[in-house]
Amino acid sequence: MQKRISSFPPLVDHTSEILILGSIPGVKSLEMQQYYAHPQNKFWRIILELLNEEFTDTYSERIEILKKHHIALWDVIDSCERKGSLDSEIRNEEANRIAELLEEYPHIKAIFCNGGKSYKNLQKILGKNHTIPVFLMPSTSPLHTIPWEKKLEDWKKILDFIKP
Numbered sequence: 431m432q433k434r435i436s437s438f439p440p441l442v443d444h445t446s447e448i449l450i451l452g453s454i455p456g457v458k459s460l461e462m463q464q465y466y467a468h469p470q471n472k473f474w475r476i477i478l479e480l481l482n483e484e485f486t487d488t489y490s491e492r493i494e495i496l497k498k499h500h501i502a503l504w505d506v507i508d509s510c511e512r513k514g515s516l517d518s519e520i521r522n523e524e525a526n527r528i529a530e531l532l533e534e535y536p537h538i539k540a541i542f543c544n545g546g547k548s549y550k551n552l553q554k555i556l557g558k559n560h561t562i563p564v565f566l567m568p569s570t571s572p573l574h575t576i577p578w579e580k581k582l583e584d585w586k587k588i589l590d591f592i593k594p
Contacts (some may be wrong), residue, residue, distance in 0.1 A: 436509040442502035448591050449538050451463030453547040454456040456515030463505050464489045470572035476585050506551040517547040530553050540591040
């Protein structure tokens, strides 16, 4: 029997304009109760570099930087059963209420999906009846083995939606 795991609450406020969606936190993130906590996940390195912010390991500082740049974080999956951290091991998933979040935070103008699982699930959740642009981004997970430079280049799309 696999253990049921749950996502974190969304990191969002009424100034959020960009929503970055993962699938569901991995083992290390759940253990530390932090988004993208695995030291080999490139999420924070990519985001902080693109935002021209100094790298920090302090989670609260990272969250403040996201808020400063009007970026929200959440996951498409509310809960599921999973052995380990692989998206391919996800079973019996329950979706997060993404449509309701978008209604409650109407300033969100773009969604960036961190990896294929997030993107595919979001398409099921929202269907075709949404007007917000959705982008499939290369996963920042260490298991997604495209080179760092390629990930960084692809993630630059987010800059088109950030106020100068």
